[in-house]
Amino acid sequence: MDVKKLIEVALPLEKINAESAREKSIRDGHPSTLHLWWARRPLAAARAVIWASLVDDPSSHPDKFPTGEDQDKERKRLFKILEDLVVWENSNNEKVLNSAKAEIMKSIGKNLPAFLDPFAGGGAIPLEAQRLGLEAHAHDLNPVAVMINKAMIEIPPRFSGMSPVNPDSRKIEGDKWMGAHGLAADVRYYGEWMKKEAFKRIGHLYPKVKLPDTQREDEATVIAWIWARTVKCPNPACGCEMPLASSFVLSKKKGNETWVKPIPENDHIRFEVQKGKCPKEYESFKQGRGAAFKCPFCGEITTDTYIKSKGINNQIGAQLMAVVAEARGGRIYLSPNQEQLLASKANKPDEYPDALLPYDPRNIWCVGYGLETYDKLFTNRQLTALCTFSDLVKEAQKKAEQDAVIAGLKNDSVSLEDGGNGAFAYGQAVGGYLAFVVDKMTDYHSSICSWHSSGEKMRNTFGRQAIPMVWDYAEGNPFSRANA
Ligand SMILES: [Zn+2]
Known part of the structure; x- marks a missing residue:
């Protein structure tokens, strides 16, 4: 039967x-x-x-x-x-x-x-x-998908039961390492090393922010910088650099309601952080669908076509609206100051990915507004950070390989792909997981990330399977605990 x-x-x-x-x-x-x-x-x-x-x-x-x-x-x-x-x-x-x-x-x-x-x-x-x-x-x-499967199914069994190779763990004798726990300890160790090393190289781009006298501390770590993209007002009599913010609300959290007021001043807009609930007229200057925004100076409303043409001609800028910091007792929002502005003005790194994004207007509609290459999805500071971390993956991989030789792994040059389980392959394994960390960072460090005003946190790039256009974006600090 x-x-x-x-x-x-x-x-x-x-x-x-x-x-x-x-x-x-x-x-x-x-x-x-x-x-x-x-x-x-x-x-x-x-x-x-x-x-x-x-x-x-x-x-x-x-x-x-x-x-x-x-x-x-x-x-x-x-x-x-x-x-x-x-x-x-x-x-x-x-x-x-x-x-x-x-x-x-x-x-x-x-x-x-x-x-x-x-x-x-x-x-x-x-x-x-x-x-x-x-x-x-x-x-x-x-x-x-192939990388995910290698990381989950192929690599852990190959180094199963092994002790970690990093110098700190090697000092502790007699520990029993089950399954992939030794490998995991090494990924944590070299990941921490990357973070420290990155801070030495680019930490100056992320200065702490001075707090007002009313706070118990003098300064605090920045969690995010909130930017509005800008464009020249289409009204020839006005011509100000107008902010294209979808919203001026910073926090909707009960008890910590905060918003930012655009104040016309000479030929530009100054942003001032305000405590309390955002007044209705400032909730949004965005008018319906597409990129139609109202100018806070003269009231002129842009058209989507106007903004697209500015974008394609590289004439969309950005202005810092507010700084979010991690103070005792919660998030604190501050008006931009000179020091924070200066730190944001990083140069592009020497090399960066500048290939064209796929042509897919239904799902990747940032391209229509001039963000047509990968590098344009990032601020210069974000590009610098991601390239630094990416370089550090290679360095961490080499370090893990050298430590693996000291720890007694086979000193060969057989790769993971060729079935290796010696020092070289071990370095590759550690490097693979650390590359995933950089991938995750990339998801949280682009100018497509917005600020979640109810949860007071960053949204990631891929909230959905698309790359939309985000007008007011949040630039996170990779060295703050909130974005770690
Ligand atoms: Zn105007």
């Missing part, structure tokens, strides 16, 4: 659904935080599907379970194992995993089949196959 697998007959769907939904709010240690991937599958669902595809349904064994009643009873027992298995907190619980694996072996025997996911994407399915003891293989056409 045909052998039916559990998945073909019944599954405890309610529990699997609940665990899959709960996973979305789990951040700490979850693979989803490793790298952005759009169509990520919940681990609970992947784990359940693979397990239930391997384990036989009791009806396939009438010799052991002759009656419907016997089969129901056995199915309930299997459901209990599956319900424990899908809980996130049990992901590394040996007891739970062993009892799940024992059921797989009862159905299949000791020779488990190899597992292949030809379109692995975020890697949830091959990761779970590996967890259940299968030899997992993953393919994808997208190089980002």
